[in-house]
Amino acid sequence: MSARPTGPGGDLPAMDRRKFLQASALAGGGLIIGISLTGCGRPSDKAATPGVGGQPNAWLRIGGDESITILIDKSEMGQGVYTALPMLIAEELDVPLSAVRVEFAPAGKDYVNTLLGTQITGGSTSVREAWTKLRTAGAQARAMLIGAAADAWKVEASTLKLAGGAVVDAGGKKATFGQLAEAAAKRAPPKDATPKERTTYALIGKPQTRLDTPSKVDGTATYGIDVKLSGMKYAALAQCPTLGGKVRSVDSSAAEKLPGVVKVVTVGSGVAVVADHYWQARVARDALKITWDAGPNAGLSSARILAELKGATGTPQSARKDGDVDAAIKAAKRQVSASYELPLLAHATMEPMNCTADAKADGCDVYVGTQIQQVAQGAVANALGLKPEQVRIHTQMLGGGFGRRLEVDFIPAAAEASKAVGAPVQVIWSREDDMTHDAYRPPAYDVATAAFDGNNGLSAVHLKLTSPSVTARMFPPVVEKNVDPFAVEAAANYLYDVPNVSVEYVRHEIGINVGYWRSVSHSLNCFVVESFMDELAHVAGKDPFEFRRALLDKQPRAKRVLEEVASRAGWGKAADGHHQGIALMEGYGTYVAQVADISMVDGKMKVHKITCAVDCGQMVNPRIVESQITSGIVYGLSAALWGEVTLEDGKVRQTNFDNYRVLRMNDAPELEVHLIESTETPGGIGEPSTAVVAPAVANALFAASGKRVRALPFAAQRGLV
Amino acid sequence: MTTLKVNGHTLETDATPDTPLLWVLRDHLGMTGTKFGCGKSLCGACTVHVDGSATRSCVTLLSTVVGKDIRTIEGLSQDRSHPVQRAWMELDVPQCGYCQSGQIMSATALLLQNPAPTDAEIDSAMAGNICRCGTYPRIRAAIHRAAELIKTGGAA
Ligand code: FES
Numbered sequence: 001m002s003a004r005p006t007g008p009g010g011d012l013p014a015m016d017r018r019k020f021l022q023a024s025a026l027a028g029g030g031l032i033i034g035i036s037l038t039g040c041g042r043p044s045d046k047a048a049t050p051g052v053g054g055q056p057n058a059w060l061r062i063g064g065d066e067s068i069t070i071l072i073d074k075s076e077m078g079q080g081v082y083t084a085l086p087m088l089i090a091e092e093l094d095v096p097l098s099a100v101r102v103e104f105a106p107a108g109k110d111y112v113n114t115l116l117g118t119q120i121t122g123g124s125t126s127v128r129e130a131w132t133k134l135r136t137a138g139a140q141a142r143a144m145l146i147g148a149a150a151d152a153w154k155v156e157a158s159t160l161k162l163a164g165g166a167v168v169d170a171g172g173k174k175a176t177f178g179q180l181a182e183a184a185a186k187r188a189p190p191k192d193a194t195p196k197e198r199t200t201y202a203l204i205g206k207p208q209t210r211l212d213t214p215s216k217v218d219g220t221a222t223y224g225i226d227v228k229l230s231g232m233k234y235a236a237l238a239q240c241p242t243l244g245g246k247v248r249s250v251d252s253s254a255a256e257k258l259p260g261v262v263k264v265v266t267v268g269s270g271v272a273v274v275a276d277h278y279w280q281a282r283v284a285r286d287a288l289k290i291t292w293d294a295g296p297n298a299g300l301s302s303a304r305i306l307a308e309l310k311g312a313t314g315t316p317q318s319a320r321k322d323g324d325v326d327a328a329i330k331a332a333k334r335q336v337s338a339s340y341e342l343p344l345l346a347h348a349t350m351e352p353m354n355c356t357a358d359a360k361a362d363g364c365d366v367y368v369g370t371q372i373q374q375v376a377q378g379a380v381a382n383a384l385g386l387k388p389e390q391v392r393i394h395t396q397m398l399g400g401g402f403g404r405r406l407e408v409d410f411i412p413a414a415a416e417a418s419k420a421v422g423a424p425v426q427v428i429w430s431r432e433d434d435m436t437h438d439a440y441r442p443p444a445y446d447v448a449t450a451a452f453d454g455n456n457g458l459s460a461v462h463l464k465l466t467s468p469s470v471t472a473r474m475f476p477p478v479v480e481k482n483v484d485p486f487a488v489e490a491a492a493n494y495l496y497d498v499p500n501v502s503v504e505y506v507r508h509e510i511g512i513n514v515g516y517w518r519s520v521s522h523s524l525n526c527f528v529v530e531s532f533m534d535e536l537a538h539v540a541g542k543d544p545f546e547f548r549r550a551l552l553d554k555q556p557r558a559k560r561v562l563e564e565v566a567s568r569a570g571w572g573k574a575a576d577g578h579h580q581g582i583a584l585m586e587g588y589g590t591y592v593a594q595v596a597d598i599s600m601v602d603g604k605m606k607v608h609k610i611t612c613a614v615d616c617g618q619m620v621n622p623r624i625v626e627s628q629i630t631s632g633i634v635y636g637l638s639a640a641l642w643g644e645v646t647l648e649d650g651k652v653r654q655t656n657f658d659n660y661r662v663l664r665m666n667d668a669p670e671l672e673v674h675l676i677e678s679t680e681t682p683g684g685i686g687e688p689s690t691a692v693v694a695p696a697v698a699n700a701l702f703a704a705s706g707k708r709v710r711a712l713p714f715a716a717q718r719g720l721v
Numbered sequence: 722m723t724t725l726k727v728n729g730h731t732l733e734t735d736a737t738p739d740t741p742l743l744w745v746l747r748d749h750l751g752m753t754g755t756k757f758g759c760g761k762s763l764c765g766a767c768t769v770h771v772d773g774s775a776t777r778s779c780v781t782l783l784s785t786v787v788g789k790d791i792r793t794i795e796g797l798s799q800d801r802s803h804p805v806q807r808a809w810m811e812l813d814v815p816q817c818g819y820c821q822s823g824q825i826m827s828a829t830a831l832l833l834q835n836p837a838p839t840d841a842e843i844d845s846a847m848a849g850n851i852c853r854c855g856t857y858p859r860i861r862a863a864i865h866r867a868a869e870l871i872k873t874g875g876a877a
């Protein structure tokens with residue numbers, strides 16, 4: 001019952017991991033094998049931070065005690081990186097997964113996500129980004145260990161191999177990794193190290209038990225909220241109820257008299273009540289008398305946001321242009337048009353936002369579940385007037401991310417409060433704080449238009465998508481000259497073979513922060529594209545599955561998952577009283593198709609089953625792939641059925657799980673996932689399935705009732721769910 | 722000072738009697754396995770057993786549990802050997818894991834009362850426990866598996 005150490009799984013003391021690495025090298029017990037990233041297949045991506053390539057990069061430490069430690073640069077938020085990334089290195093070292101220890105990497109340029117240009121866990125990139133990088137790192141380590149043994153034994157390296165954590169020769173002579181580590185570490189990492197052939201994989205592609213499971217069934221996994229530092233105080237934060245508002249004045253006299261209260265501190269994001277214990281801080285927060293300056297959003301409402309999106313006059317930016325849509329529409333035999341509305345959504349991670357900071361004269365230690373370490377570092381540095389390198393980020397387990405922990409709004413307050421009271425402080429948001437101060441999924445208003453030619457063939461599709469941009473705030477350079485790529489997903493890559501396609505995006509800001517939400521704009525655009533495809537199939541008088549399939553000859557992977565899901569779900573053979581809907585998408589290099597099976601009882605819709613077929617390329621751990629796919633469906637279905645954040649006077653009306661309803665066990669449909677064997681490069685799996693479920697259900701609802709729902713959530717239709 | 726019985730130990734706390742048990746456990750007694758999710762009895766993350774029944778500790782005041790038997794995830798077993806924990810590991814139930822202490826405590830309380838629950842009984846007993854990672858299919862399967870393990874010899 002004593003305080004827990006703060007390492008992941010509670011296995012490491014709270015200290016800077018980079019220092020820990022250096023210290024262990026000096027202690028002589030263990031050595032790091034510095035892995036050069038040069039020649040690791042780093043994409044020649046201008047987004048990558050210059051100067052990283054060629055730096056020794058610590059992914060792997062082999063101890064004199066034979067311990068093998070792998071540093072992971074991604075945050076574990078349930079998506080399984082704590083298991084999948086070590087598998088890539090263990091595979092190259094020919095050791096079982098049980099032989100490796102895992103640690104979270106510190107913030108640093110060594111760990112920049114080469115696909116996204118900063119240290120970030122998002123965009124379903126974890127395995128995609130690591131796939132070549134970590135296997136190459138492992139291959140380099142293998143070559144260095146073998147090279148060290150070959151030199152010592154004066155034999156050809158080609159006569160040696162790895163087995164059971166040692167280098168062995170044909171005659172059974174053996175030197176363990178621990179014995180070789182020191183000599184191996186002195187060798188230059190070979191530039192030409194090649195990862196193993198697919199046919200020789202012992203781990204990759206085989207279901208492996210998650211390494212973080214044991215600590216998650218006995219309560220020892222340490223999330224940000226579980227961090228305990230000696231002398232630590234707790235804080236509750238009062239934030240302006242109107243989004244974007246500020247503190248005008250605070251009367252804290254009553255609060256300061258309450259038991260346990262240490263200090264009331266005005267911070268950038270509001271007013272922090274610091275107390276000995278958390279509940280004391282919460283109680284005292286209610287005694288604050290704060291006058292807020294509501295700021296620019298005082299009159300903002302959901303109705304106004306929708307009206308603004310509908311009337312947006314910004315210049316459309318083209319995200320895709322094939323042929324001549326206007327001419328095709330003019331020449332059309334028949335024209336179809338429909339508009340769709342999508343709401344703001346909260347992330348509602350299970351673990352509310354929280355952060356622990358220990359500000360000292362020379363810097364600040366920050367213990368937090370974050371998806372974006374360097375930005376977190378910068379935010380704290382900024383708030384305290386420190387240099388970024390004086391801020392040490394200790395990543396903890398994340399009780400859900402879904403994009404919420406790409407934001408750093410909840411981080412600096414702990415550092416500011418810690419500095420003010422001269423002790424470590426943990427700030428914990430209540431669920432209400434979390435629900436009413438999110439960076440919400442952007443809302444959208446989208447218009448789709450299509451044309452049929454004289455032969456009843458689809459001749460043109462035009463999509464005009466209007467929504468605010470997350471990227472413009474988070475990564476402004478990305479949208480400087482170009483259309484925001486993260487606003488037109490699942491649309492710009494329109495899959496169907498139509499001669500004239502145009503996808504346009506109108507960026508329209510709404511005054512509040514919007515954020516990346518699991519699957520980002522796929523969740524907006526897949527609903528539009530796949531609902532509209534269904535409408536077009538009905539206009540053409542064709543079966544929705546056959547209509548799609550006929551337009552996929554140039555997209556064999558998409559066609560394959562569509563056929564697979566139709567056959568697995570028994571398309572066209574729904575049970576009596578049941579109805580089916582189908583939807584398809586490519587996102588993050590992964591192809592997903594779903595069939596929803598529903599029934600209607602007294603006008604109410606019940607979702608019985610979702611069947612899902614997935615081609616995500618080469619799988620690292622099929623067991624985790626499957627759980628991420630089902631996870632995504634549940635998350636997407638929660639949103640489709642009930643998810644809606646509404647504003648009045650600039651304040652969010654949803655506060656907790658009673659009025660922001662999410663799927664529970666008794667609501668959960670049967671889920672069936674079919675993973676297609678593939679040798680293609682790994683695609684992302686954390687997000688794509690989330691986006692596909694809403695249109696699949698909407699299309700089933702149309703089949704069942706003839707009612708076309710073009711505005712989510714379904715619950716907004718009176719009596720439907 | 723208030724005296725509490727937690728996982729078979731007698732513990733003292735200086736928390737005031739109107740403090741929710743959740744924060745007494747987490748913050749005063751340093752037992753962070755029990756999680757905070759909503760604070761309003763809406764999510765189940767804070768579930769513990771009070772005299773064998775699944776109880777939301779976020780809305781249970783300290784004063785109401787004095788003298789009662791409190792069991793938390795830390796007290797389920799010393800070595801993850803409880804059949805529910807074994808079933809959870811076998812099926813790799815957790816994803817982010819944050820809801821799982823609560824799920825496991827609710828499942829354990831269910832199995833204490835009903836050693837062989839049907840799907841419908843599982844659904845209704847577990848409806849108070851939200852999992853945002855959507856691990857529901859595996860939770861259901863793991864409860865059935867735990868029921869089997871209990872039947873073949875493991876104590877609940
Ligand atoms: S925290 Fe107690 S039910 Fe949610």
Ligand code: FES
Nearest residue numbers: 817818852853854
């Ligand atoms: S495992 Fe993440 S909330 Fe349940």
